Amino acid sequence: MIWQLDLILLIFLVITALISLRVRDLLGASMVFGIYSFLICLLWAGMGAVDVAFTEAAVGAGVSTVILVATVYHTRRVTGGHKRASGMKLLSLLLMLVLGGVLLHASGDFPALGDPTSPANNHPVAQYYIEGSYQDTKVPNLVTSVLADYRGYDTLFETVVVFVAGIGILAVIGVPTARMRREEVCGDTAQFGEDSDLIILQTCRLVVPVLQLFALYVIAHGHHSPGGGFQGGVLFGASYILLALSGGLREALRRLSESMSFRLAACGIVIYAGFGLLCMALGSSFLDYAILDSILPGGVAKARSHSMLIVEAGVGFTVTTILFVIYANLATRGKLEGGL
Amino acid sequence: MNGFILGVAMFILVLVGALLYRVWFGPTAIDRIVAANAIGTKTTVLLVLVGLLFDDVGMFVDFALAYGLLNFMGSLAAARYFQRSEKRAEAGLRHPLPVRSKEDAS
Amino acid sequence: MSLFFDLLSGSMMITGLVFFVGTVTGMLRFPDFYTRMHAGGKGDTLSTILILLGAAIHVFEDFFYDPLQWGVLLVMVKILAIAAFIMLTSPTSTHALMRAGFEDAHEADETVVDKDQDGPSLEELQSGTWEERS
Numbered sequence: 286m287i288w289q290l291d292l293i294l295l296i297f298l299v300i301t302a303l304i305s306l307r308v309r310d311l312l313g314a315s316m317v318f319g320i321y322s323f324l325i326c327l328l329w330a331g332m333g334a335v336d337v338a339f340t341e342a343a344v345g346a347g348v349s350t351v352i353l354v355a356t357v358y359h360t361r362r363v364t365g366g367h368k369r370a371s372g373m374k375l376l377s378l379l380l381m382l383v384l385g386g387v388l389l390h391a392s393g394d395f396p397a398l399g400d401p402t403s404p405a406n407n408h409p410v411a412q413y414y415i416e417g418s419y420q421d422t423k424v425p426n427l428v429t430s431v432l433a434d435y436r437g438y439d440t441l442f443e444t445v446v447v448f449v450a451g452i453g454i455l456a457v458i459g460v461p462t463a464r465m466r467r468e469e470v471c472g473d474t475a476q477f478g479e480d481s482d483l484i485i486l487q488t489c490r491l492v493v494p495v496l497q498l499f500a501l502y503v504i505a506h507g508h509h510s511p512g513g514g515f516q517g518g519v520l521f522g523a524s525y526i527l528l529a530l531s532g533g534l535r536e537a538l539r540r541l542s543e544s545m546s547f548r549l550a551a552c553g554i555v556i557y558a559g560f561g562l563l564c565m566a567l568g569s570s571f572l573d574y575a576i577l578d579s580i581l582p583g584g585v586a587k588a589r590s591h592s593m594l595i596v597e598a599g600v601g602f603t604v605t606t607i608l609f610v611i612y613a614n615l616a617t618r619g620k621l622e623g624g625l
Numbered sequence: 626m627n628g629f630i631l632g633v634a635m636f637i638l639v640l641v642g643a644l645l646y647r648v649w650f651g652p653t654a655i656d657r658i659v660a661a662n663a664i665g666t667k668t669t670v671l672l673v674l675v676g677l678l679f680d681d682v683g684m685f686v687d688f689a690l691a692y693g694l695l696n697f698m699g700s701l702a703a704a705r706y707f708q709r710s711e712k713r714a715e716a717g718l719r720h721p722l723p724v725r726s727k728e729d730a731s
Numbered sequence: 732m733s734l735f736f737d738l739l740s741g742s743m744m745i746t747g748l749v750f751f752v753g754t755v756t757g758m759l760r761f762p763d764f765y766t767r768m769h770a771g772g773k774g775d776t777l778s779t780i781l782i783l784l785g786a787a788i789h790v791f792e793d794f795f796y797d798p799l800q801w802g803v804l805l806v807m808v809k810i811l812a813i814a815a816f817i818m819l820t821s822p823t824s825t826h827a828l829m830r831a832g833f834e835d836a837h838e839a840d841e842t843v844v845d846k847d848q849d850g851p852s853l854e855e856l857q858s859g860t861w862e863e864r865s
Contacts, residue, residue, distance in 0.1 A: 293638045304649045312654045316661040319699055323668045330675055339688045347695025351702040358706055488823040496694050510687055530701050633744050640755045647758050655832050659768055663775045670779050673786050686809045693813055697820040704827035707835045
């Protein structure tokens, strides 16, 4: 906890929030949200919470900015502001001030940051995880072991929520007839769109393989370093979005069509839930990996470690494909052609 | 050395604050995008420096690499927004760049 | 020896900071979008690379005193990979943004546009009708 850096970052955070209110141009506002995400991610990195900061960087500063810009492309770029302050606005300002004041007053009762005697740190469950996690699962990264093993049930439903978000986007803005035509056409042509720039195209051709390899590394290395299925999946999905930005959406769809995306996303959930059912089939309860010692090599702790890896790979599948589907549909208003 | 690295990090942060001025007052949207891109690149550097301060660079370096990759993507998306613009043809420009003379420069 | 490494990495970081001060000054003070973009794109890239090289040398110091600690060498290689990556992609995004501004028909300030006479075209050269104004 480096208080000098945190102080400056917090001041900038307030300034950025004020800027985002003042900027009337929606494109500029999306960039300001990107800056807000960088600053939050630096704050979390300063506190030592690297997994959270990684996810914030990947989702907030990377993919979220791109999706916002792709959506703003279809709108009128300037928010039509009503210049006079009406009664409702003043009332809501008053309510926000009162609520903020109450929250600030309540925050005085919090324990100090990193206090070892605070209730959150003293609870026996927290102590059990900190002391017993390495013996139980042989995974040095505590965050990954809690997410994928001790609390694996929550992570399964988070993955399902991501999948449902993809289906929701498809249901709300997908245009079926245009899509079917696009899927037929997208198979054969091998040239890039005429609106792509040569320099950007060549640089992205160098960058995309590195990005994909790095995403696979982040998924696999999530046991020993910050990372894991979700962050690696976001990076992999970002590689397809980069392909769509540089060469045109058609190129990205040629490599990963929408129907294939949904099949892979469903595959990810089947892997995760299937592992749980496998544990039940072998005689233990749902998602209790210890029983898999009978079919995986290495002992009980290693069996848990391996099954965590496979389950994280399932999460990675789902997150990759659904991010790409969300981008493709939002950027083109469901028609999968034109747009950003 | 730790104090020196802390000084470097704080100095970079103060200069990033100066770039925030350009984000606020940039007369066009692209000025804001350029400043945001510069701030993003400096965040990568700051992450590595924070790693040096915590004496555990290995934990932060993967993260900084991923962040650099994603920052690039954000700028490309914002630049592509303008690529389909019809303004050049509409304005009927013959000289490659429209010139703003000193009298009407704000 | 330790002093040598500290001085080397410190001097690279300070050089990077000097370039960054130049970048920020350029972005605040230049009159026009194109020149601001120039300052931002070039100076930002170079200052980032220098500061990252300074950080890599600082990490290398640990490896130098205790070879066969491959974890530390890996970290240094990763920092160099970040620097190489920024060297590849930051100019590309500068190009993309500059092109975006060009397509959007941003104005160039009068002080930076070259008003000298252009050279002769091929037809003018061959027919001898080009005259040089001073």
